Amino acid sequence: DAGITQSPRHKVTETGTPVTLRCHQTENHRYMYWYRQDPGHGLRLIHYSYGVKDTDKGEVSDGYSVSRSKTEDFLLTLESATSSQTSVYFCAISLLQGAQGGELFFGEGSRLTVL
Amino acid sequence: GENVEQHPSTLSVQEGDSAVIKCTYSDSASNYFPWYKQELGKGPQLIIDIRSNVGEKKDQRIAVTLNKTAKHFSLHITETQPEDSAVYFCAASRPTGNQFYFGTGTSLTVIP
Numbered sequence: 001d002a003g004i005t006q007s008p009r010h011k012v013t014e015t016g017t018p019v020t021l022r023c024h025q026t027e028n029h030r031y032m033y034w035y036r037q038d039p040g041h042g043l044r045l046i047h048y049s050y051g052v053k054d055t056d057k058g059e060v061s062d063g064y065s066v067s068r069s070k071t072e073d074f075l076l077t078l079e080s081a082t083s084s085q086t087s088v089y090f091c092a093i094s095l096l097q098g099a100q101g102g103e104l105f106f107g108e109g110s111r112l113t114v115l
Numbered sequence: 116g117e118n119v120e121q122h123p124s125t126l127s128v129q130e131g132d133s134a135v136i137k138c139t140y141s142d143s144a145s146n147y148f149p150w151y152k153q154e155l156g157k158g159p160q161l162i163i164d165i166r167s168n169v170g171e172k173k174d175q176r177i178a179v180t181l182n183k184t185a186k187h188f189s190l191h192i193t194e195t196q197p198e199d200s201a202v203y204f205c206a207a208s209r210p211t212g213n214q215f216y217f218g219t220g221t222s223l224t225v226i227p
Contacts, residue, residue: 004158031213042121042204043159043217050213058214059116090158097213101147101166104215106158 003027004107006091012113019078021110023091025071031094031102032074033058034066036087037109043090049074050097081114088112117142119207121218128195129226136221138205139187145207148188149215150179153202162203163190195225 003026013019023032033048035058045058047066055066063085065077078085089110096102118141128134140148146167151159165172165179165188172179176195181188192199205218 033213040219042219043206045214048213056213092158101149101164101208103149103161103164104151104159106160108156108158 004091004093004105006089006107006110008110009108010111012115013081014115015082016080019081019112019114021076021089021091021112023074023076023107025074025091025093027093027095027105028071029093029095029105030071031097032068033092033094033104034064034074034076035090035092035106036060037090038087046076046089078112081112083114086112086114117145117207117209117214117216119205119216119218121205121221123221124219125222125224127224127226130195130197132195134190134192134195134199134223134225136190136203136205136223137187138189138207138218139185140207140216141186142207142209143183143186144209145216146210147208148179148181149206149208150177150190151204151206151217153204153220155201159204192223195223197225197227199223200225 034046035043049055049068091107092104094102149164153159178191206215
């Protein structure tokens with residue numbers, strides 16, 4: 001299994017509070033991604049990173065920010081959580097970029113509930 | 116952007132039968148099409164992929180076919196087993212950029 005650790009694995013929070021999810025990898029892969037998974041929507045990309053301090057938006061980035069200060073860590077922050085952000089969040093890593101057909105290795109997910 | 120549609124959303128088959136999951140994509144520039152399997156409580160895992168210069172690829176009991184003209188690709192699982200029960204996602208990727216566009220998933224149940 002790829003060395004990807006997500007924390008926390010489960011979190012319940014209230015509307016309006018900030019939340020940070022952490023993804024830590026031991027593979028030294030260049031590319032890191034945050035996806036959310038919702039019934040009927042599959043997996044949707046929130047943000048991704050192609051290097052330290054290099055990030056870009058995905059298709060559902062509103063309300064989320066990310067940071068990558070080290071190769072191994074990619075943080076996803078919800079500045080002010082809303083109920084629509086209740087979801088399962090997956091971190092993924094890849095050695096190659098999507099255009100090169102890079103295989104995505106996923107973490108085990110973080111289930112976030114916003115009340 | 117790219118739009119990937121996946122059907123059916125649920126599929127039940129008897130053990131030993133075949134299962135077929137179909138996906139269509141909208142962007143003719145997409146050139147890489149992976150399939151991921153997600154078991155309960157886990158993250159998705161790549162099971163097979165195909166590039167646009169190939170029409171079919173097979174790996175033991177699973178195969179993927181691609182029709183570029185019609186912009187659709189399919190996953191075929193033969194001789195299904197209970198351990199094939201999972202959610203399967205198709206995806207498409209363009210020749211530039213980092214974004215994979217996923218289908219909405221198919222929940223496959225193999226009945227012993």
